[in-house]
Amino acid sequence: MKTCAHKHTGKKQELASLTGRLRRESRKITGPRAAILEILRHYPHPLTNKEIFAELPKGSCDLVTIYRAMQMLEKLGMVKRFDFGDGTARFELVGEGDDGHHHHLICTRCASVVEIEECFPEEIERRIAIANGFTGVTHRLEFFGVCPDCRK
Amino acid sequence: MKTCAHKHTGKKQELASLTGRLRRESRKITGPRAAILEILRHYPHPLTNKEIFAELPKGSCDLVTIYRAMQMLEKLGMVKRFDFGDGTARFELVGEGDDGHHHHLICTRCASVVEIEECFPEEIERRIAIANGFTGVTHRLEFFGVCPDCRK
DNA sequence: ATTTAAGTTGCAAACGATTTGCAATTAAAC
């Protein structure tokens, strides 16, 4: 039933492996970038740019630099962008070779996030693609509900 | 396999039925509102506020009025808001009694939209909810791919 | 038909997230 190849049980990526990926793309390892990667490495859930900014030692880098870093990391496939529908992008580090495709369950009261292993069933997606003549079909999917804590 | 109660085969709603719903909520039937509903009534797909604005006889109503109208219609459950991940809200008229829950297949090249009958399987969603102690779980789901026309 | 009170509108301004221009700075290669 698990159709996502994504593993949430994987260990944190080494910082060296991350900087290596950058170097290979002739991107510079700067203070701000190392700091950003360090934050992402330690968080299991998608973070907004503002959240990353808040975690960073204050004054260590501008918010705009984070926006630019995330754009670049996304283009290199090192982070995956998620959209929880609140108008703010969230980013999660992606392992080498992984495309990062997976989903979340979000509490509509406290915004807590649970990583979900399940994915939309492949056969159904395939059927939808064929029925409409579409190719390269994928999906964006997030779950919403009330978490145990908020269910007072 | 169809778990969505939503029917895309339903006929257009009568304008009278729509204005009736407004009246019941002590909302006024104004020129701009009638015009907006008239547009929505004739479109089978989600429309952005700007698209509605463009369809409207120019000068007949301000863009802000459309924003306010959609907020109000959403609150009354008369339209459903959709998010295609491009940072712009889209709205679709919802039938009486229907909650409007359904999904779309969107072409990433030309942005054409196909209404989808399939929904995320209930048993799996139920399992996700239970496994994490969440209640009232629902989902947001959209499909993306390349349509037949764009597959040059 | 006139009055009235609540609901609505347009316009300008405010917003929040994200992007862009540009000159000053810096990492990495020579």
Added chain:
DNA sequence: GTTTAATTGCAAATCGTTTGCAACTTAAAT
């Protein structure tokens, strides 16, 4: 150390959306 391309910070611009407010309607009450 010099050179060069990449990066940064800061200010300003964009874009979708919301808000304040005074003028204006709709629909109900006289």
